[in-house]
Amino acid sequence: MRNWSGSDLKLRLTLRVAVVSMLCFAAISGYFLVDADRSVRARITAVADVTARTLELQQSKTQWLNNARSDFPNLDGVAASVMAPGLCLAFRNTGGEISQRFCGGAQTDMATPPLAFTALYRRLFDPGREAVRPVVSRGQAIGEAVVWVDPAVLTAEAWHDAGRLMTVLMLALPLLCALVYAALSRALRPTLLIRDGLARIATGDLAARLPPFDLAELSAIGDVFNQLAERLAAALGDRNALTQKLILVQDEERRHLARELHDEFGQSLAAIRALAASARLTAAQDCPPLLAECDGIARTATDMMETLRGALFRLRPPDVDELGLAASLEGLIAGWNSRSRGRQRFEITVAGSFERIPASTAANLYRIVQEALTNAAKHAGATRVTLRLEMREPALAGDGEIVLAIDDDGKPGDPPAKSGMGLLGMRERVAALGGRLSFAARQSGGSSLRVSVPVAAGLEAAPRDRAA
Numbered sequence: 001m002r003n004w005s006g007s008d009l010k011l012r013l014t015l016r017v018a019v020v021s022m023l024c025f026a027a028i029s030g031y032f033l034v035d036a037d038r039s040v041r042a043r044i045t046a047v048a049d050v051t052a053r054t055l056e057l058q059q060s061k062t063q064w065l066n067n068a069r070s071d072f073p074n075l076d077g078v079a080a081s082v083m084a085p086g087l088c089l090a091f092r093n094t095g096g097e098i099s100q101r102f103c104g105g106a107q108t109d110m111a112t113p114p115l116a117f118t119a120l121y122r123r124l125f126d127p128g129r130e131a132v133r134p135v136v137s138r139g140q141a142i143g144e145a146v147v148w149v150d151p152a153v154l155t156a157e158a159w160h161d162a163g164r165l166m167t168v169l170m171l172a173l174p175l176l177c178a179l180v181y182a183a184l185s186r187a188l189r190p191t192l193l194i195r196d197g198l199a200r201i202a203t204g205d206l207a208a209r210l211p212p213f214d215l216a217e218l219s220a221i222g223d224v225f226n227q228l229a230e231r232l233a234a235a236l237g238d239r240n241a242l243t244q245k246l247i248l249v250q251d252e253e254r255r256h257l258a259r260e261l262h263d264e265f266g267q268s269l270a271a272i273r274a275l276a277a278s279a280r281l282t283a284a285q286d287c288p289p290l291l292a293e294c295d296g297i298a299r300t301a302t303d304m305m306e307t308l309r310g311a312l313f314r315l316r317p318p319d320v321d322e323l324g325l326a327a328s329l330e331g332l333i334a335g336w337n338s339r340s341r342g343r344q345r346f347e348i349t350v351a352g353s354f355e356r357i358p359a360s361t362a363a364n365l366y367r368i369v370q371e372a373l374t375n376a377a378k379h380a381g382a383t384r385v386t387l388r389l390e391m392r393e394p395a396l397a398g399d400g401e402i403v404l405a406i407d408d409d410g411k412p413g414d415p416p417a418k419s420g421m422g423l424l425g426m427r428e429r430v431a432a433l434g435g436r437l438s439f440a441a442r443q444s445g446g447s448s449l450r451v452s453v454p455v456a457a458g459l460e461a462a463p464r465d466r467a468a
């Protein structure tokens with residue numbers, strides 16, 4: 001079966017209308033041919049009646065006059081009054097012999113029909129059939145009047161009539177198709193709007209709405225589309241609000257945890273180190289064998305403080321607002337490089353000035369980079385991670401753009417089935433800043449993250465809010 005999935009609906013419907021019209025024309029032509037055949041039959045039957053009655057009259061006249069020199073049968077009179085092209089009259093006596101016959105000549109201006117049409121017409125209508133009426137004299141049949149039409153003449157006439165219908169069809173069909181196509185194009189024009197609306201929704205433009213249409217069916221589709229778009233926008237709005245709340249809670253929780261660790265755990269470790277130092281002094285005087293244990297306690301406390309400092313650094317970012325975004329990120333990269341001890345190399349390139357960007361933009365970008373670097377180290381096992389931070393200022397006064405590109409040479413693997421909280425959080429932070437984010441982890445290895453965030457013109461006036 002033919003697959004119509006790619007075909008044009010207007011063309012399809014027009015073709016159907018053309019096929020149905022042709023079938024209708026064929027049916028009308030058939031009806032005309034049947035009707036013409038029926039009227040020919042009626043005519044030759046009537047002519048046969050007249051001929052039989054005329055011959056009966058002639059016969060009775062001959063007998064009444066006792067005319068030995070009779071010219072019976074005489075078909076001249078009948079022939080003169082009823083003769084038509086192709087019509088034949090004859091008298092057949094009881095022995096089956098034709099004793100007189102008249103045939104009207106065929107019309108010469110008729111086109112000769114094709115052989116196929118002739119064969120089909122003869123098969124369907126049997127155009128040579130005779131109309132036969134008995135001629136009765138004194139209650140006894142003396143023969144029969146026979147009337148028929150030359151089949152070649154009938155076939156030619158039928159072909160002529162069919163040809164006229166065909167001409168009408170040839171003229172009317174293209175016109176009909178053009179009208180149907182134009183009407184369908186007009187009626188289906190709103191489908192283009194529906195398609196554009198769907199495409200806009202697919203690209204994330206949830207403000208797309210459809211206008212009311214004339215056609216009730218399309219109007220119903222438009223209403224459902226608008227409702228769906230509204231619900232989708234509301235659902236996404238709710239999700240964004242929830243995620244942003246989650247980010248705020250997460251940031252707050254991290255700050256709280258960092259404070260607790262610093263104030264409680266950090267103080268205790270400092271106390272342990274102080275106690276270990278004092279115990280060492282005592283041990284040096286009174287019990288030298290304890291010196292090694294005291295040193296061990298001091299070393300362990302120092303290591304723990306180192307670890308705590310790393311954790312605090314991750315939990316509570318440096319004051320991005322005070323240090324500036326570029327310096328904070330350079331510090332972050334330096335931290336990763338020192339912790340990886342040469343196994344991984346983190347590089348940063350900064351282009352442009354970031355001194356006057358809003359605090360919320362700087363804090364969110366810092367968190368995004370922090371998550372992306374953790375992902376590159378944790379999920380990809382990357383050996384080289386590059387970060388490029390660029391400020392694209394417009395040539396004319398207007399909105400600029402901060403572009404962040406992070407690439408790693410991670411191991412090949414399956415692309416992520418679905419994003420976790422990290423990527424979702426990044427997206428939400430970017431959405432809150434009105435920017436765009438794209439992330440691609442290639443199956444062949446390596447991944448790239450692109451973030452661009454608009455920065456409003458006249459940054460000095462921007463609020464120095466602290467979101468993170």
Ligand SMILES: Nc1ncnc2c1ncn2[C@@H]1O[C@H](COP(=O)(O)OP(=O)(O)O)[C@@H](O)[C@H]1O
Pocket residue numbers: 375376379380408410415416417418419420421422423424441446447
């Ligand atoms: N740099 C990367 N290279 C390869 N895969 C990554 C990278 N970053 C993230 N992924 C994939 O994306 C998934 C989602 O990451 P994320 O949202 O940060 O969640 P989480 O880190 O909590 O697993 C990860 O589980 C991982 O499969």
Ligand SMILES: [Mg+2]
Pocket residue numbers: 371374375420422423
């Ligand atoms: Mg992650």
